[in-house]
Amino acid sequence: MVEPVLLWRRLVGAQVRSQLQYRTSFLLDLFGSFLISFIDFLAVLVIFHNVPQLGVWSVREVALLYALSSISFALTDLLIGHLDQFPQKIRDGNFDILLVRPRGSLFQVVASDFQLRRLGKAMQGVLVLVYALAALHLHWTVGRVAMLVVMIPAGVVIFASVWVIGACLAFWTTDGGEFTNAFTYGGNFMAQYPIDVYASWLRRFLCYLVPLGFVCYFPALYLLGKHDPLGLPRFLQFASPVVAVIAAAVAGTIWRGAVRHYRSAGG
Amino acid sequence: MIEVEHLTKEFVVRRGRLRRERHVVEAVRDISFHVERGELLGYLGPNGAGKSTTIKMLTGILVPSGGRVTVAGLDPSKRRVELAKRIGAMFGQRVQLWWDLPLIDSFELLRHIYRVPADRYRTSLQRFRTVLDLDPFLHTPVRQLSLGQRIRGELTAAMLHEPELLFLDEPTIGLDVVAKQRVRDFLVEINRERGVTVLLTTHDLGDIERLCERLLVIDRGSLIWDGRIGELKERYGRDRLLIVDLERPVPPLEVAGAVVERVDGPRQWLRFRGPAADLTARVAAATRLVDLQIAEPDIEEIVRRIYAGER
Amino acid sequence: MRLDWEIAKRGWRRYAAYPWATAAGVFTNTIFGFLQAYILLAVFRHRSHVGSYDAADTVTYVWLAQALIMTVYVFGWQELALRIRDGAIATDLSRPLDPQRYWLAFDLGRAPYHLLFRGVLPFAVGALVFRVHYPSPLEALAFAGSVALAVVVSLGFRFLYNAAAFWLLDIRGVMTVAITLNLFLSGMVMPLTFFPGWLRSIAHALPFASILQTPVDVWLGKHHGADLAGVLALQALWAVVLLGLGRLALRGGARRLVVQGG
Numbered sequence: 001m002v003e004p005v006l007l008w009r010r011l012v013g014a015q016v017r018s019q020l021q022y023r024t025s026f027l028l029d030l031f032g033s034f035l036i037s038f039i040d041f042l043a044v045l046v047i048f049h050n051v052p053q054l055g056v057w058s059v060r061e062v063a064l065l066y067a068l069s070s071i072s073f074a075l076t077d078l079l080i081g082h083l084d085q086f087p088q089k090i091r092d093g094n095f096d097i098l099l100v101r102p103r104g105s106l107f108q109v110v111a112s113d114f115q116l117r118r119l120g121k122a123m124q125g126v127l128v129l130v131y132a133l134a135a136l137h138l139h140w141t142v143g144r145v146a147m148l149v150v151m152i153p154a155g156v157v158i159f160a161s162v163w164v165i166g167a168c169l170a171f172w173t174t175d176g177g178e179f180t181n182a183f184t185y186g187g188n189f190m191a192q193y194p195i196d197v198y199a200s201w202l203r204r205f206l207c208y209l210v211p212l213g214f215v216c217y218f219p220a221l222y223l224l225g226k227h228d229p230l231g232l233p234r235f236l237q238f239a240s241p242v243v244a245v246i247a248a249a250v251a252g253t254i255w256r257g258a259v260r261h262y263r264s265a266g267g
Numbered sequence: 268m269i270e271v272e273h274l275t276k277e278f279v280v281r282r283g284r285l286r287r288e289r290h291v292v293e294a295v296r297d298i299s300f301h302v303e304r305g306e307l308l309g310y311l312g313p314n315g316a317g318k319s320t321t322i323k324m325l326t327g328i329l330v331p332s333g334g335r336v337t338v339a340g341l342d343p344s345k346r347r348v349e350l351a352k353r354i355g356a357m358f359g360q361r362v363q364l365w366w367d368l369p370l371i372d373s374f375e376l377l378r379h380i381y382r383v384p385a386d387r388y389r390t391s392l393q394r395f396r397t398v399l400d401l402d403p404f405l406h407t408p409v410r411q412l413s414l415g416q417r418i419r420g421e422l423t424a425a426m427l428h429e430p431e432l433l434f435l436d437e438p439t440i441g442l443d444v445v446a447k448q449r450v451r452d453f454l455v456e457i458n459r460e461r462g463v464t465v466l467l468t469t470h471d472l473g474d475i476e477r478l479c480e481r482l483l484v485i486d487r488g489s490l491i492w493d494g495r496i497g498e499l500k501e502r503y504g505r506d507r508l509l510i511v512d513l514e515r516p517v518p519p520l521e522v523a524g525a526v527v528e529r530v531d532g533p534r535q536w537l538r539f540r541g542p543a544a545d546l547t548a549r550v551a552a553a554t555r556l557v558d559l560q561i562a563e564p565d566i567e568e569i570v571r572r573i574y575a576g577e578r
Numbered sequence: 579m580r581l582d583w584e585i586a587k588r589g590w591r592r593y594a595a596y597p598w599a600t601a602a603g604v605f606t607n608t609i610f611g612f613l614q615a616y617i618l619l620a621v622f623r624h625r626s627h628v629g630s631y632d633a634a635d636t637v638t639y640v641w642l643a644q645a646l647i648m649t650v651y652v653f654g655w656q657e658l659a660l661r662i663r664d665g666a667i668a669t670d671l672s673r674p675l676d677p678q679r680y681w682l683a684f685d686l687g688r689a690p691y692h693l694l695f696r697g698v699l700p701f702a703v704g705a706l707v708f709r710v711h712y713p714s715p716l717e718a719l720a721f722a723g724s725v726a727l728a729v730v731v732s733l734g735f736r737f738l739y740n741a742a743a744f745w746l747l748d749i750r751g752v753m754t755v756a757i758t759l760n761l762f763l764s765g766m767v768m769p770l771t772f773f774p775g776w777l778r779s780i781a782h783a784l785p786f787a788s789i790l791q792t793p794v795d796v797w798l799g800k801h802h803g804a805d806l807a808g809v810l811a812l813q814a815l816w817a818v819v820l821l822g823l824g825r826l827a828l829r830g831g832a833r834r835l836v837v838q839g840g
Contacts, residue, residue: 193613199612
């Protein structure tokens with residue numbers, strides 16, 4: 001268990017070292033990813049300029065949802081966002097090289113092309129989280145602290161599973177990358193708002209079937225001590241880690257099946 | 268070391284944009300061959316003949332559609348990770364080194380990927396540094412290396428974990444004469460001294476002639492030759508060429524037992540089989556000869572004839 | 579004219595070559611459309627109007643924005659910058675064809691492809707599920723003209739920030755700021771109607787509103803008569819100004835290229 005993590009650190013560390021050689025360019029990218037993702041929070045503020053509440057949700061509560069989803073998503077993006085370039089790896093046949101090495105193929109894809117600049121996105125989420133927590137005056141219990149600590153990694157695993165499943169599409173067509181965006185970037189956009197605003201068919205699809213509702217909506221209800229406007233069972237608020245494990249298992253199975261379908265480029 | 272029985276790979280290709288028709292293309296069709304430990308053999312074929320597809324099935328990259336493959340006692344596609352520790356692979360046109368990092372860093376990372384113990388790694392690397400003369404560019408980022416230097420780095424990367432079997436896909440492509448020779452010497456060394464089995468695909472017949480004793484030739488998915496190079500020459504090389512220089516240009520000669528293959532001014536090329544003396548006498552009787560020479564077909568000519576369908 | 583037509587055809591074909599990418603894009607735009615539509619509809623549970631927009635206007639806005647997102651190309655574009663960086667621009671400049679005219683023609687070929695294949699389907703899905711506003715024939719005609727102008731304004735802006743590559747080694751920083759401003763101030767993220775008054779005034783004083791907000795408002799029939807003519811004229815003015823600035827930048831950059839010897 002430990003050895004792959006050490007290897008991951010070694011592989012990623014080497015890439016980070018070479019990225020930090022170009023300091024100005026790195027800082028520009030960091031700032032850029034901060035700025036662009038921050039627009040989404042400006043949108044939240046614009047909405048609440050017009051209404052005091054969105055359904056039963058105040059701006060502070062939505063800020064908390066926004067921050068938690070953004071942080072989970074940004075960390076996922078940092079860890080495996082380079083899966084967006086996976087179709088390119090398939091197209092030019094460079095995936096072959098990973099397959100002749102004695103390590104899991106997904107592990108190797110994830111450990112290559114790491115981009116530290118994506119950290120900018122997470123910084124923006126942390127900033128909003130600080131604002132939300134400062135404004136909300138939550139009553140902190142052991143349970144709530146534990147929830148906050150557990151829900152972020154669970155959210156990362158859920159987003160990551162969705163991303164991996166989306167990336168598998170590249171084994172069939174290398175032009176469909178944007179399809180995956182609907183669930184990754186789209187999933188983040190969705191999870192930044194309380195899911196009771198969406199129509200029930202969309203919720204069933206994007207919050208339960210694709211379990212993005214478990215990234216932050218349900219855990220946040222518990223953090224806020226809020227009554228679920230959808231009236232769903234309370235145990236769902238604690239289900240995120242379980243959902244994450246299931247999602248990861250499904251993603252791993254699909255990946256393994258898809259690799260067997262790999263056709264490789266160039267005769 | 269390698270056992271291949273009735274190996275087949277089909278690809279489904281869809282053509283057309285909207286009404287996409289389904290075509291099944293057999294990239295590799297019912298191939299069988301065996302490779303013993305310690306062999307160095309060449310795998311030859313025109314572009315798109317199925318060379319790379321075969322190698323990819325042998326290394327576990329592609330799953331066969333039919334037939335059976337065993338490499339080092341393992342089924343490659345089912346036991347890919349296990350097999351990967353025991354084989355090395357180098358694809359001449361792909362970069363497996365880390366582009367932005369110094370060469371030595373790539374070796375360090377590969378050491379951990381392959382779990383090579385530190386002492387084994389040190390001796391292994393030391394040997395390649397000497398044999399392939401890596402020291403001048405060991406600390407240079409890979410993107411700044413010349414092609415020849417990079418290929419030497421790639422060879423080292425493929426061999427660091429001391430595999431029993433090495434797959435090389437076009438290892439000398441694009442290299443100049445000197446660099447090519449260095450790669451060939453290296454391959455001979457690891458094969459003869461270390462007993463590494465080497466399977467080499469190439470377009471370069473120089474590689475084949477200098478390195479390989481045995482040759483596999485594939486064309487349009489089927490194996491059309493499997494045997495020693497000597498046998499190949501004997502079988503397809505029985506035809507020789509008599510090149511004659513005449514006094515002046517004349518129409519193609521008509522002599523029994525030979526066919527004129529080419530005419531260039533007063534020079535003509537006659538393809539024949541059997542003793543040269545009789546033919547020379549017949550030609551001399553027919554016209555005034557200035558000079559003559561006899562050419563054995565080289566491997567390039569032979570392969571051209573095989574592809575052209577002269578079996 | 580014949581030449582422009584040929585270039586435009588290439589612009590169309592470049593994108594028509596990837597039907598799967600188009601299909602995937604349509605799907606993604608549709609998902610984003612649904613999400614944004616439901617989020618903004620939640621606002622109308624509390625009030626019936628935001629500025630001059632009612633719920634139907636807002637939903638129409640959301641779907642038009644998704645339909646036009648590729649047509650008016652608000653995301654990063656750096657083809658010119660890459661040609662400047664790798665020096666290919668020197669070849670472009672030595673040709674009798676002006677680079678700006680080339681890219682304008684190319685973009686005017688690209689835009690109809692995106693309007694037709696990336697725009698129509700998401701909007702149709704939105705129109706099936708939600709109550710949307712349909713324009714009168716006159717408004718539709720004005721909308722077509724406004725979209726065409728929006729494409730030119732968009733290209734003028736993209737050309738301008740790409741030209742920064744003549745002076746900067748790396749335009750990523752410039753491009754990020756440009757995209758951020760464009761996304762936010764064109765109304766792509768949120769209709770400008772929803773903005774606080776002061777921010778709305780700033781947005782309307784800048785060219786970005788001409789890239790999305792104006793065409794959508796024209797579709798929604800928010801402008802009539804002289805007012806309509808006025809906003810279209812303003813779009814045209816921005817098109818001329820941005821293309822003019824781009825031309826100056828190109829000239830300055832070319833001079834710099836000559837001085838430095840490429």
